[in-house]
Amino acid sequence: MKKFMNTAETMVAESIEGFVRAHQEFVVFGAGRKCIRRRELVPGKVAIISGGGAGHEPMHIGFIGRGMLDAACVGYIFTSPTPSQIVSAIEEADTGAGCLLVVKNYDGDVMNFEMASEMASDRHKIEMVLACDDIETTRGGDGRGRRGVAGTLIIEKLLGAGAEQGRSLSELKAFGDSLSSRIRSMGVALTGVAVPDTQRTTFVLEPNEVEMGVGIHGEPGHSRERFSDADTIVRYLSETILNDTSRSTDKTLLLVNGLGGTPPAELYLAYNSALRIMSEYGLRVERSLVGTYATSLDMQGLSITLAFLTDEELSLWDSPVATAALRWRC
Structure with missing residues:
Protein backbone atom coordinates (compact mmCIF):
# COMPACT_ATOMS: atom_id res chain seq x y z
CA MET A 1 0.00 0.00 0.00
CA LYS A 2 1.45 3.36 -1.03
CA LYS A 3 0.60 6.51 0.91
CA PHE A 4 2.36 9.81 1.40
CA MET A 5 3.26 9.29 5.05
CA ASN A 6 6.25 8.66 7.28
CA THR A 7 4.74 6.16 9.69
CA ALA A 8 1.16 5.08 10.35
CA GLU A 9 1.60 6.02 14.00
CA THR A 10 2.58 9.64 13.29
CA MET A 11 0.39 10.26 10.25
CA VAL A 12 -2.51 11.98 12.07
CA ALA A 13 -0.34 14.25 14.21
CA GLU A 14 1.80 15.31 11.26
CA SER A 15 -1.25 15.93 9.10
CA ILE A 16 -2.91 18.11 11.76
CA GLU A 17 0.34 20.04 12.24
CA GLY A 18 0.41 20.75 8.51
CA PHE A 19 -3.23 21.81 8.49
CA VAL A 20 -2.78 24.36 11.28
CA ARG A 21 0.38 25.77 9.70
CA ALA A 22 -1.32 26.06 6.31
CA HIS A 23 -4.40 27.86 7.68
CA GLN A 24 -3.09 30.13 10.42
CA GLU A 25 -5.45 32.91 9.37
CA PHE A 26 -8.35 30.75 10.61
CA VAL A 27 -7.11 28.39 13.32
CA VAL A 28 -4.69 27.80 16.18
CA PHE A 29 -3.96 24.83 18.42
CA GLY A 30 -5.66 24.75 21.81
CA ALA A 31 -3.74 24.09 25.01
CA GLY A 32 -1.68 20.92 24.85
CA ARG A 33 -2.71 20.52 21.19
CA LYS A 34 -5.77 18.62 22.34
CA CYS A 35 -8.03 20.56 19.96
CA ILE A 36 -7.99 23.15 17.22
CA ARG A 37 -9.94 26.36 17.67
CA ARG A 38 -10.91 29.47 15.79
CA ARG A 39 -8.08 32.00 15.90
CA GLU A 40 -10.36 34.87 16.91
CA LEU A 41 -13.22 33.88 19.20
CA VAL A 42 -16.26 36.14 19.59
CA PRO A 43 -17.04 37.09 23.21
CA GLY A 44 -20.59 36.28 24.28
CA LYS A 45 -21.36 34.04 21.27
CA VAL A 46 -22.46 30.43 21.68
CA ALA A 47 -19.52 28.19 20.76
CA ILE A 48 -20.23 25.53 18.12
CA ILE A 49 -17.96 22.54 18.68
CA SER A 50 -17.60 19.26 16.80
CA GLY A 51 -15.05 16.57 16.14
CA GLY A 52 -14.43 12.97 15.20
CA GLY A 53 -11.81 10.58 13.99
CA ALA A 54 -9.20 11.53 11.43
CA GLY A 55 -9.75 10.33 7.89
CA HIS A 56 -12.79 12.52 7.18
CA GLU A 57 -10.93 15.68 6.19
CA PRO A 58 -11.73 18.44 5.62
CA MET A 59 -14.53 17.62 8.10
CA HIS A 60 -14.36 18.87 10.86
CA ILE A 61 -11.21 20.95 11.21
CA GLY A 62 -11.69 22.46 7.76
CA PHE A 63 -14.94 24.04 8.99
CA ILE A 64 -13.45 26.02 11.89
CA GLY A 65 -13.79 29.76 11.44
CA ARG A 66 -16.22 32.61 11.04
CA GLY A 67 -19.79 31.45 10.47
CA MET A 68 -19.20 27.80 11.32
CA LEU A 69 -17.27 25.96 14.07
CA ASP A 70 -15.40 27.53 16.95
CA ALA A 71 -13.43 24.41 17.82
CA ALA A 72 -12.98 20.77 16.84
CA CYS A 73 -10.96 17.85 18.08
CA VAL A 74 -9.50 14.94 16.13
CA GLY A 75 -9.08 11.33 17.19
CA TYR A 76 -6.97 8.68 15.54
CA ILE A 77 -8.15 7.42 12.15
CA PHE A 78 -11.87 6.54 12.35
CA THR A 79 -11.67 6.80 16.17
CA SER A 80 -13.55 9.26 18.35
CA PRO A 81 -11.58 11.98 20.14
CA THR A 82 -11.21 11.34 23.86
CA PRO A 83 -13.36 13.04 26.50
CA SER A 84 -10.25 14.94 27.61
CA GLN A 85 -9.84 16.40 24.12
CA ILE A 86 -13.49 17.42 24.00
CA VAL A 87 -13.34 19.06 27.43
CA SER A 88 -10.30 21.01 26.21
CA ALA A 89 -12.31 22.24 23.21
CA ILE A 90 -15.12 23.35 25.52
CA GLU A 91 -12.67 25.17 27.79
CA GLU A 92 -10.99 26.86 24.84
CA ALA A 93 -14.09 27.94 22.92
CA ASP A 94 -16.64 28.99 25.56
CA THR A 95 -16.66 32.79 25.79
CA GLY A 96 -19.61 33.02 28.14
CA ALA A 97 -22.72 31.95 26.24
CA GLY A 98 -22.22 28.19 26.47
CA CYS A 99 -21.35 25.46 23.97
CA LEU A 100 -23.36 23.46 21.48
CA LEU A 101 -21.77 20.13 20.59
CA VAL A 102 -22.54 18.78 17.11
CA VAL A 103 -22.00 15.02 17.27
CA LYS A 104 -22.21 12.42 14.51
CA ASN A 105 -24.44 9.54 15.57
CA TYR A 106 -21.81 6.85 16.12
CA ASP A 107 -21.61 5.02 19.44
CA GLY A 108 -18.04 6.07 20.23
CA ASP A 109 -18.59 9.71 19.35
CA VAL A 110 -21.84 9.95 21.30
CA MET A 111 -20.38 8.23 24.37
CA ASN A 112 -17.24 10.39 24.51
CA PHE A 113 -19.04 13.68 23.86
CA GLU A 114 -21.61 12.82 26.56
CA MET A 115 -18.83 11.99 29.01
CA ALA A 116 -17.06 15.27 28.22
CA SER A 117 -20.31 17.18 28.65
CA GLU A 118 -20.78 15.68 32.11
CA MET A 119 -17.18 16.42 33.04
CA ALA A 120 -17.50 20.09 32.08
CA SER A 121 -21.11 20.73 33.11
CA ASP A 122 -20.23 22.33 36.44
CA ARG A 123 -18.31 25.10 34.64
CA HIS A 124 -20.11 25.45 31.30
CA LYS A 125 -23.59 25.47 29.83
CA ILE A 126 -23.62 22.67 27.28
CA GLU A 127 -26.14 21.24 24.84
CA MET A 128 -25.77 18.55 22.17
CA VAL A 129 -27.24 18.03 18.70
CA LEU A 130 -26.96 14.66 16.97
CA ALA A 131 -26.29 14.52 13.24
CA CYS A 132 -28.12 11.44 11.94
CA ASP A 133 -28.67 12.02 8.23
CA ASP A 134 -27.62 8.66 6.80
CA ILE A 135 -30.33 6.38 5.43
CA GLU A 136 -31.00 3.68 8.03
CA THR A 137 -31.15 0.22 6.51
CA THR A 138 -33.92 -0.96 8.83
CA ARG A 139 -36.10 2.09 8.03
CA GLY A 140 -37.05 2.24 11.70
CA GLY A 141 -38.53 5.69 11.28
CA ASP A 142 -37.45 7.03 14.66
CA GLY A 143 -33.92 8.10 13.73
CA ARG A 144 -32.19 5.44 15.84
CA LEU A 179 -32.67 20.17 11.15
CA SER A 180 -31.64 16.58 11.81
CA SER A 181 -35.03 15.25 10.74
CA ARG A 182 -34.95 17.14 7.42
CA ILE A 183 -31.54 16.08 6.10
CA ARG A 184 -30.90 12.68 4.50
CA SER A 185 -27.83 11.17 2.84
CA MET A 186 -26.74 8.00 1.12
CA GLY A 187 -23.34 6.90 -0.15
CA VAL A 188 -21.98 4.51 -2.76
CA ALA A 189 -18.46 3.14 -3.17
CA LEU A 190 -16.47 1.61 -6.01
CA THR A 191 -13.63 0.60 -3.63
CA GLY A 192 -13.01 0.02 0.03
CA VAL A 193 -10.61 2.03 2.18
CA ALA A 194 -6.90 1.38 2.62
CA VAL A 195 -6.34 1.94 6.36
CA PRO A 196 -2.70 2.89 7.08
CA ASP A 197 -2.12 0.92 10.29
CA THR A 198 -3.69 -2.33 9.13
CA GLN A 199 -2.22 -2.28 5.60
CA ARG A 200 -5.41 -3.77 4.17
CA THR A 201 -8.60 -2.65 2.46
CA THR A 202 -11.83 -2.64 4.47
CA PHE A 203 -13.79 -4.47 1.76
CA VAL A 204 -13.11 -5.71 -1.76
CA LEU A 205 -15.46 -5.43 -4.72
CA GLU A 206 -15.45 -7.35 -7.96
CA PRO A 207 -15.03 -5.27 -11.15
CA ASN A 208 -18.79 -5.41 -11.82
CA GLU A 209 -19.92 -4.44 -8.28
CA VAL A 210 -20.64 -1.31 -6.25
CA GLU A 211 -21.35 -1.04 -2.52
CA MET A 212 -24.57 0.83 -1.66
CA GLY A 213 -25.15 2.56 1.66
CA VAL A 214 -21.54 2.95 2.79
CA GLY A 215 -20.59 5.06 5.77
CA ILE A 216 -17.52 7.24 6.30
CA HIS A 217 -15.44 4.81 8.37
CA GLY A 218 -14.64 2.45 5.54
CA GLU A 219 -17.49 0.16 6.52
CA PRO A 220 -19.47 -1.70 3.84
CA GLY A 221 -23.05 -0.75 3.03
CA HIS A 222 -26.34 -2.59 3.16
CA SER A 223 -26.27 -4.09 -0.34
CA ARG A 224 -23.91 -4.98 -3.15
CA GLU A 225 -25.29 -4.05 -6.58
CA ARG A 226 -24.20 -4.50 -10.15
CA PHE A 227 -22.01 -1.70 -11.48
CA SER A 228 -23.87 0.45 -13.98
CA ASP A 229 -23.80 3.88 -15.61
CA ALA A 230 -23.77 6.98 -13.43
CA ASP A 231 -27.41 7.89 -14.09
CA THR A 232 -28.58 4.50 -12.80
CA ILE A 233 -26.42 4.66 -9.67
CA VAL A 234 -27.43 8.25 -8.87
CA ARG A 235 -31.10 7.44 -9.41
CA TYR A 236 -30.83 4.55 -6.93
CA LEU A 237 -29.33 6.87 -4.32
CA SER A 238 -31.71 9.75 -5.00
CA GLU A 239 -34.90 7.73 -5.02
CA THR A 240 -33.91 5.85 -1.86
CA ILE A 241 -33.41 9.21 -0.14
CA LEU A 242 -36.69 10.59 -1.48
CA ASN A 243 -38.60 7.52 -0.32
CA ASP A 244 -37.21 8.04 3.18
CA THR A 245 -38.20 11.70 3.57
CA SER A 246 -41.32 13.61 4.48
CA ARG A 247 -41.39 16.87 2.59
CA SER A 248 -42.03 19.96 4.65
CA THR A 249 -41.24 22.16 1.64
CA ASP A 250 -40.22 21.77 -1.99
CA LYS A 251 -37.14 23.95 -1.46
CA THR A 252 -33.95 21.96 -1.03
CA LEU A 253 -30.20 22.10 -0.74
CA LEU A 254 -28.42 19.40 -2.76
CA LEU A 255 -24.95 18.28 -1.71
CA VAL A 256 -22.87 15.86 -3.77
CA ASN A 257 -19.88 14.88 -1.66
CA GLY A 258 -16.75 13.00 -2.65
CA LEU A 259 -15.59 10.27 -0.26
CA GLY A 260 -11.90 10.87 -0.89
CA GLY A 261 -10.92 9.19 -4.15
CA THR A 262 -13.43 10.58 -6.66
CA PRO A 263 -12.36 13.33 -9.08
CA PRO A 264 -14.37 16.56 -9.41
CA ALA A 265 -15.47 15.74 -12.97
CA GLU A 266 -17.33 12.66 -11.73
CA LEU A 267 -18.88 14.56 -8.81
CA TYR A 268 -20.27 17.24 -11.13
CA LEU A 269 -21.58 14.57 -13.50
CA ALA A 270 -23.37 12.95 -10.54
CA TYR A 271 -24.76 16.32 -9.48
CA ASN A 272 -26.18 16.86 -12.97
CA SER A 273 -27.96 13.50 -12.77
CA ALA A 274 -29.28 14.16 -9.27
CA LEU A 275 -30.54 17.60 -10.25
CA ARG A 276 -32.61 16.12 -13.08
CA ILE A 277 -34.09 13.49 -10.77
CA MET A 278 -35.02 16.04 -8.09
CA SER A 279 -36.77 18.09 -10.77
CA GLU A 280 -38.72 15.01 -11.89
CA TYR A 281 -40.04 14.72 -8.33
CA GLY A 282 -41.14 18.34 -8.21
CA LEU A 283 -38.36 19.58 -5.96
CA ARG A 284 -36.67 22.95 -6.29
CA VAL A 285 -32.93 22.82 -5.71
CA GLU A 286 -32.39 26.32 -4.35
CA ARG A 287 -28.77 25.81 -3.22
CA SER A 288 -26.02 23.39 -4.21
CA LEU A 289 -22.64 22.27 -3.00
CA VAL A 290 -20.36 19.88 -4.91
CA GLY A 291 -16.95 18.78 -3.70
CA THR A 292 -14.97 16.63 -1.31
CA TYR A 293 -15.98 17.58 2.25
CA ALA A 294 -16.70 14.49 4.37
CA THR A 295 -14.35 11.72 3.35
CA SER A 296 -13.55 8.13 4.15
CA LEU A 297 -9.80 8.39 3.59
CA ASP A 298 -9.20 7.31 -0.03
CA MET A 299 -12.56 5.65 -0.76
CA GLN A 300 -13.54 5.95 -4.40
CA GLY A 301 -17.17 6.90 -4.00
CA LEU A 302 -19.63 9.67 -3.36
CA SER A 303 -22.67 10.52 -1.32
CA ILE A 304 -25.81 12.52 -2.05
CA THR A 305 -27.40 14.67 0.63
CA LEU A 306 -30.77 16.37 0.37
CA ALA A 307 -31.87 18.97 2.93
CA PHE A 308 -35.38 20.45 3.04
CA LEU A 309 -34.94 24.05 4.19
CA THR A 310 -37.08 27.12 4.83
CA ASP A 311 -36.35 30.52 3.31
CA GLU A 312 -34.82 31.62 6.62
CA GLU A 313 -32.54 28.58 6.67
CA LEU A 314 -31.49 29.18 3.07
CA SER A 315 -30.57 32.70 4.12
CA LEU A 316 -28.43 31.27 6.92
CA TRP A 317 -26.71 29.04 4.38
CA ASP A 318 -25.93 32.13 2.29
CA SER A 319 -24.51 34.09 5.24
CA PRO A 320 -20.75 34.73 5.30
CA VAL A 321 -18.41 31.87 6.11
CA ALA A 322 -14.62 31.92 6.28
CA THR A 323 -12.97 28.56 6.94
CA ALA A 324 -10.26 26.52 5.29
CA ALA A 325 -12.79 24.41 3.37
CA LEU A 326 -15.78 26.77 2.92
CA ARG A 327 -15.56 30.47 2.12
CA TRP A 328 -18.08 32.86 0.61
CA ARG A 329 -19.35 36.43 0.84
CA CYS A 330 -16.63 37.53 3.25
Whole structure:
Protein backbone atom coordinates (compact mmCIF):
# COMPACT_ATOMS: atom_id res chain seq x y z
CA MET A 1 0.00 0.00 0.00
CA LYS A 2 1.45 3.36 -1.03
CA LYS A 3 0.60 6.51 0.91
CA PHE A 4 2.36 9.81 1.40
CA MET A 5 3.26 9.29 5.05
CA ASN A 6 6.25 8.66 7.28
CA THR A 7 4.74 6.16 9.69
CA ALA A 8 1.16 5.08 10.35
CA GLU A 9 1.60 6.02 14.00
CA THR A 10 2.58 9.64 13.29
CA MET A 11 0.39 10.26 10.25
CA VAL A 12 -2.51 11.98 12.07
CA ALA A 13 -0.34 14.25 14.21
CA GLU A 14 1.80 15.31 11.26
CA SER A 15 -1.25 15.93 9.10
CA ILE A 16 -2.91 18.11 11.76
CA GLU A 17 0.34 20.04 12.24
CA GLY A 18 0.41 20.75 8.51
CA PHE A 19 -3.23 21.81 8.49
CA VAL A 20 -2.78 24.36 11.28
CA ARG A 21 0.38 25.77 9.70
CA ALA A 22 -1.32 26.06 6.31
CA HIS A 23 -4.40 27.86 7.68
CA GLN A 24 -3.09 30.13 10.42
CA GLU A 25 -5.45 32.91 9.37
CA PHE A 26 -8.35 30.75 10.61
CA VAL A 27 -7.11 28.39 13.32
CA VAL A 28 -4.69 27.80 16.18
CA PHE A 29 -3.96 24.83 18.42
CA GLY A 30 -5.66 24.75 21.81
CA ALA A 31 -3.74 24.09 25.01
CA GLY A 32 -1.68 20.92 24.85
CA ARG A 33 -2.71 20.52 21.19
CA LYS A 34 -5.77 18.62 22.34
CA CYS A 35 -8.03 20.56 19.96
CA ILE A 36 -7.99 23.15 17.22
CA ARG A 37 -9.94 26.36 17.67
CA ARG A 38 -10.91 29.47 15.79
CA ARG A 39 -8.08 32.00 15.90
CA GLU A 40 -10.36 34.87 16.91
CA LEU A 41 -13.22 33.88 19.20
CA VAL A 42 -16.26 36.14 19.59
CA PRO A 43 -17.04 37.09 23.21
CA GLY A 44 -20.59 36.28 24.28
CA LYS A 45 -21.36 34.04 21.27
CA VAL A 46 -22.46 30.43 21.68
CA ALA A 47 -19.52 28.19 20.76
CA ILE A 48 -20.23 25.53 18.12
CA ILE A 49 -17.96 22.54 18.68
CA SER A 50 -17.60 19.26 16.80
CA GLY A 51 -15.05 16.57 16.14
CA GLY A 52 -14.43 12.97 15.20
CA GLY A 53 -11.81 10.58 13.99
CA ALA A 54 -9.20 11.53 11.43
CA GLY A 55 -9.75 10.33 7.89
CA HIS A 56 -12.79 12.52 7.18
CA GLU A 57 -10.93 15.68 6.19
CA PRO A 58 -11.73 18.44 5.62
CA MET A 59 -14.53 17.62 8.10
CA HIS A 60 -14.36 18.87 10.86
CA ILE A 61 -11.21 20.95 11.21
CA GLY A 62 -11.69 22.46 7.76
CA PHE A 63 -14.94 24.04 8.99
CA ILE A 64 -13.45 26.02 11.89
CA GLY A 65 -13.79 29.76 11.44
CA ARG A 66 -16.22 32.61 11.04
CA GLY A 67 -19.79 31.45 10.47
CA MET A 68 -19.20 27.80 11.32
CA LEU A 69 -17.27 25.96 14.07
CA ASP A 70 -15.40 27.53 16.95
CA ALA A 71 -13.43 24.41 17.82
CA ALA A 72 -12.98 20.77 16.84
CA CYS A 73 -10.96 17.85 18.08
CA VAL A 74 -9.50 14.94 16.13
CA GLY A 75 -9.08 11.33 17.19
CA TYR A 76 -6.97 8.68 15.54
CA ILE A 77 -8.15 7.42 12.15
CA PHE A 78 -11.87 6.54 12.35
CA THR A 79 -11.67 6.80 16.17
CA SER A 80 -13.55 9.26 18.35
CA PRO A 81 -11.58 11.98 20.14
CA THR A 82 -11.21 11.34 23.86
CA PRO A 83 -13.36 13.04 26.50
CA SER A 84 -10.25 14.94 27.61
CA GLN A 85 -9.84 16.40 24.12
CA ILE A 86 -13.49 17.42 24.00
CA VAL A 87 -13.34 19.06 27.43
CA SER A 88 -10.30 21.01 26.21
CA ALA A 89 -12.31 22.24 23.21
CA ILE A 90 -15.12 23.35 25.52
CA GLU A 91 -12.67 25.17 27.79
CA GLU A 92 -10.99 26.86 24.84
CA ALA A 93 -14.09 27.94 22.92
CA ASP A 94 -16.64 28.99 25.56
CA THR A 95 -16.66 32.79 25.79
CA GLY A 96 -19.61 33.02 28.14
CA ALA A 97 -22.72 31.95 26.24
CA GLY A 98 -22.22 28.19 26.47
CA CYS A 99 -21.35 25.46 23.97
CA LEU A 100 -23.36 23.46 21.48
CA LEU A 101 -21.77 20.13 20.59
CA VAL A 102 -22.54 18.78 17.11
CA VAL A 103 -22.00 15.02 17.27
CA LYS A 104 -22.21 12.42 14.51
CA ASN A 105 -24.44 9.54 15.57
CA TYR A 106 -21.81 6.85 16.12
CA ASP A 107 -21.61 5.02 19.44
CA GLY A 108 -18.04 6.07 20.23
CA ASP A 109 -18.59 9.71 19.35
CA VAL A 110 -21.84 9.95 21.30
CA MET A 111 -20.38 8.23 24.37
CA ASN A 112 -17.24 10.39 24.51
CA PHE A 113 -19.04 13.68 23.86
CA GLU A 114 -21.61 12.82 26.56
CA MET A 115 -18.83 11.99 29.01
CA ALA A 116 -17.06 15.27 28.22
CA SER A 117 -20.31 17.18 28.65
CA GLU A 118 -20.78 15.68 32.11
CA MET A 119 -17.18 16.42 33.04
CA ALA A 120 -17.50 20.09 32.08
CA SER A 121 -21.11 20.73 33.11
CA ASP A 122 -20.23 22.33 36.44
CA ARG A 123 -18.31 25.10 34.64
CA HIS A 124 -20.11 25.45 31.30
CA LYS A 125 -23.59 25.47 29.83
CA ILE A 126 -23.62 22.67 27.28
CA GLU A 127 -26.14 21.24 24.84
CA MET A 128 -25.77 18.55 22.17
CA VAL A 129 -27.24 18.03 18.70
CA LEU A 130 -26.96 14.66 16.97
CA ALA A 131 -26.29 14.52 13.24
CA CYS A 132 -28.12 11.44 11.94
CA ASP A 133 -28.67 12.02 8.23
CA ASP A 134 -27.62 8.66 6.80
CA ILE A 135 -30.33 6.38 5.43
CA GLU A 136 -31.00 3.68 8.03
CA THR A 137 -31.15 0.22 6.51
CA THR A 138 -33.92 -0.96 8.83
CA ARG A 139 -36.10 2.09 8.03
CA GLY A 140 -37.05 2.24 11.70
CA GLY A 141 -38.53 5.69 11.28
CA ASP A 142 -37.45 7.03 14.66
CA GLY A 143 -33.92 8.10 13.73
CA ARG A 144 -32.19 5.44 15.84
CA GLY A 145 -29.20 3.95 14.09
CA ARG A 146 -28.88 6.68 11.49
CA ARG A 147 -25.23 7.65 11.16
CA GLY A 148 -23.99 11.20 10.88
CA VAL A 149 -22.31 11.63 7.51
CA ALA A 150 -22.01 14.47 4.98
CA GLY A 151 -25.22 16.14 6.16
CA THR A 152 -23.30 17.06 9.32
CA LEU A 153 -21.69 19.83 7.27
CA ILE A 154 -25.08 21.44 6.64
CA ILE A 155 -25.98 21.33 10.32
CA GLU A 156 -22.65 22.88 11.29
CA LYS A 157 -23.00 25.66 8.71
CA LEU A 158 -26.54 26.61 9.68
CA LEU A 159 -25.88 26.44 13.42
CA GLY A 160 -22.68 28.43 12.97
CA ALA A 161 -24.58 31.11 11.09
CA GLY A 162 -27.28 31.18 13.75
CA ALA A 163 -24.67 31.56 16.47
CA GLU A 164 -23.08 34.48 14.60
CA GLN A 165 -26.49 36.16 14.68
CA GLY A 166 -26.45 35.97 18.47
CA ARG A 167 -29.00 33.20 18.98
CA SER A 168 -29.08 31.66 22.44
CA LEU A 169 -27.93 28.16 23.34
CA SER A 170 -31.50 26.94 23.82
CA GLU A 171 -32.59 28.41 20.48
CA LEU A 172 -29.69 26.78 18.66
CA LYS A 173 -30.34 23.43 20.34
CA ALA A 174 -33.98 23.46 19.18
CA PHE A 175 -32.93 24.57 15.71
CA GLY A 176 -30.33 21.81 15.39
CA ASP A 177 -32.76 19.12 16.52
CA SER A 178 -35.29 20.24 13.91
CA LEU A 179 -32.67 20.17 11.15
CA SER A 180 -31.64 16.58 11.81
CA SER A 181 -35.03 15.25 10.74
CA ARG A 182 -34.95 17.14 7.42
CA ILE A 183 -31.54 16.08 6.10
CA ARG A 184 -30.90 12.68 4.50
CA SER A 185 -27.83 11.17 2.84
CA MET A 186 -26.74 8.00 1.12
CA GLY A 187 -23.34 6.90 -0.15
CA VAL A 188 -21.98 4.51 -2.76
CA ALA A 189 -18.46 3.14 -3.17
CA LEU A 190 -16.47 1.61 -6.01
CA THR A 191 -13.63 0.60 -3.63
CA GLY A 192 -13.01 0.02 0.03
CA VAL A 193 -10.61 2.03 2.18
CA ALA A 194 -6.90 1.38 2.62
CA VAL A 195 -6.34 1.94 6.36
CA PRO A 196 -2.70 2.89 7.08
CA ASP A 197 -2.12 0.92 10.29
CA THR A 198 -3.69 -2.33 9.13
CA GLN A 199 -2.22 -2.28 5.60
CA ARG A 200 -5.41 -3.77 4.17
CA THR A 201 -8.60 -2.65 2.46
CA THR A 202 -11.83 -2.64 4.47
CA PHE A 203 -13.79 -4.47 1.76
CA VAL A 204 -13.11 -5.71 -1.76
CA LEU A 205 -15.46 -5.43 -4.72
CA GLU A 206 -15.45 -7.35 -7.96
CA PRO A 207 -15.03 -5.27 -11.15
CA ASN A 208 -18.79 -5.41 -11.82
CA GLU A 209 -19.92 -4.44 -8.28
CA VAL A 210 -20.64 -1.31 -6.25
CA GLU A 211 -21.35 -1.04 -2.52
CA MET A 212 -24.57 0.83 -1.66
CA GLY A 213 -25.15 2.56 1.66
CA VAL A 214 -21.54 2.95 2.79
CA GLY A 215 -20.59 5.06 5.77
CA ILE A 216 -17.52 7.24 6.30
CA HIS A 217 -15.44 4.81 8.37
CA GLY A 218 -14.64 2.45 5.54
CA GLU A 219 -17.49 0.16 6.52
CA PRO A 220 -19.47 -1.70 3.84
CA GLY A 221 -23.05 -0.75 3.03
CA HIS A 222 -26.34 -2.59 3.16
CA SER A 223 -26.27 -4.09 -0.34
CA ARG A 224 -23.91 -4.98 -3.15
CA GLU A 225 -25.29 -4.05 -6.58
CA ARG A 226 -24.20 -4.50 -10.15
CA PHE A 227 -22.01 -1.70 -11.48
CA SER A 228 -23.87 0.45 -13.98
CA ASP A 229 -23.80 3.88 -15.61
CA ALA A 230 -23.77 6.98 -13.43
CA ASP A 231 -27.41 7.89 -14.09
CA THR A 232 -28.58 4.50 -12.80
CA ILE A 233 -26.42 4.66 -9.67
CA VAL A 234 -27.43 8.25 -8.87
CA ARG A 235 -31.10 7.44 -9.41
CA TYR A 236 -30.83 4.55 -6.93
CA LEU A 237 -29.33 6.87 -4.32
CA SER A 238 -31.71 9.75 -5.00
CA GLU A 239 -34.90 7.73 -5.02
CA THR A 240 -33.91 5.85 -1.86
CA ILE A 241 -33.41 9.21 -0.14
CA LEU A 242 -36.69 10.59 -1.48
CA ASN A 243 -38.60 7.52 -0.32
CA ASP A 244 -37.21 8.04 3.18
CA THR A 245 -38.20 11.70 3.57
CA SER A 246 -41.32 13.61 4.48
CA ARG A 247 -41.39 16.87 2.59
CA SER A 248 -42.03 19.96 4.65
CA THR A 249 -41.24 22.16 1.64
CA ASP A 250 -40.22 21.77 -1.99
CA LYS A 251 -37.14 23.95 -1.46
CA THR A 252 -33.95 21.96 -1.03
CA LEU A 253 -30.20 22.10 -0.74
CA LEU A 254 -28.42 19.40 -2.76
CA LEU A 255 -24.95 18.28 -1.71
CA VAL A 256 -22.87 15.86 -3.77
CA ASN A 257 -19.88 14.88 -1.66
CA GLY A 258 -16.75 13.00 -2.65
CA LEU A 259 -15.59 10.27 -0.26
CA GLY A 260 -11.90 10.87 -0.89
CA GLY A 261 -10.92 9.19 -4.15
CA THR A 262 -13.43 10.58 -6.66
CA PRO A 263 -12.36 13.33 -9.08
CA PRO A 264 -14.37 16.56 -9.41
CA ALA A 265 -15.47 15.74 -12.97
CA GLU A 266 -17.33 12.66 -11.73
CA LEU A 267 -18.88 14.56 -8.81
CA TYR A 268 -20.27 17.24 -11.13
CA LEU A 269 -21.58 14.57 -13.50
CA ALA A 270 -23.37 12.95 -10.54
CA TYR A 271 -24.76 16.32 -9.48
CA ASN A 272 -26.18 16.86 -12.97
CA SER A 273 -27.96 13.50 -12.77
CA ALA A 274 -29.28 14.16 -9.27
CA LEU A 275 -30.54 17.60 -10.25
CA ARG A 276 -32.61 16.12 -13.08
CA ILE A 277 -34.09 13.49 -10.77
CA MET A 278 -35.02 16.04 -8.09
CA SER A 279 -36.77 18.09 -10.77
CA GLU A 280 -38.72 15.01 -11.89
CA TYR A 281 -40.04 14.72 -8.33
CA GLY A 282 -41.14 18.34 -8.21
CA LEU A 283 -38.36 19.58 -5.96
CA ARG A 284 -36.67 22.95 -6.29
CA VAL A 285 -32.93 22.82 -5.71
CA GLU A 286 -32.39 26.32 -4.35
CA ARG A 287 -28.77 25.81 -3.22
CA SER A 288 -26.02 23.39 -4.21
CA LEU A 289 -22.64 22.27 -3.00
CA VAL A 290 -20.36 19.88 -4.91
CA GLY A 291 -16.95 18.78 -3.70
CA THR A 292 -14.97 16.63 -1.31
CA TYR A 293 -15.98 17.58 2.25
CA ALA A 294 -16.70 14.49 4.37
CA THR A 295 -14.35 11.72 3.35
CA SER A 296 -13.55 8.13 4.15
CA LEU A 297 -9.80 8.39 3.59
CA ASP A 298 -9.20 7.31 -0.03
CA MET A 299 -12.56 5.65 -0.76
CA GLN A 300 -13.54 5.95 -4.40
CA GLY A 301 -17.17 6.90 -4.00
CA LEU A 302 -19.63 9.67 -3.36
CA SER A 303 -22.67 10.52 -1.32
CA ILE A 304 -25.81 12.52 -2.05
CA THR A 305 -27.40 14.67 0.63
CA LEU A 306 -30.77 16.37 0.37
CA ALA A 307 -31.87 18.97 2.93
CA PHE A 308 -35.38 20.45 3.04
CA LEU A 309 -34.94 24.05 4.19
CA THR A 310 -37.08 27.12 4.83
CA ASP A 311 -36.35 30.52 3.31
CA GLU A 312 -34.82 31.62 6.62
CA GLU A 313 -32.54 28.58 6.67
CA LEU A 314 -31.49 29.18 3.07
CA SER A 315 -30.57 32.70 4.12
CA LEU A 316 -28.43 31.27 6.92
CA TRP A 317 -26.71 29.04 4.38
CA ASP A 318 -25.93 32.13 2.29
CA SER A 319 -24.51 34.09 5.24
CA PRO A 320 -20.75 34.73 5.30
CA VAL A 321 -18.41 31.87 6.11
CA ALA A 322 -14.62 31.92 6.28
CA THR A 323 -12.97 28.56 6.94
CA ALA A 324 -10.26 26.52 5.29
CA ALA A 325 -12.79 24.41 3.37
CA LEU A 326 -15.78 26.77 2.92
CA ARG A 327 -15.56 30.47 2.12
CA TRP A 328 -18.08 32.86 0.61
CA ARG A 329 -19.35 36.43 0.84
CA CYS A 330 -16.63 37.53 3.25
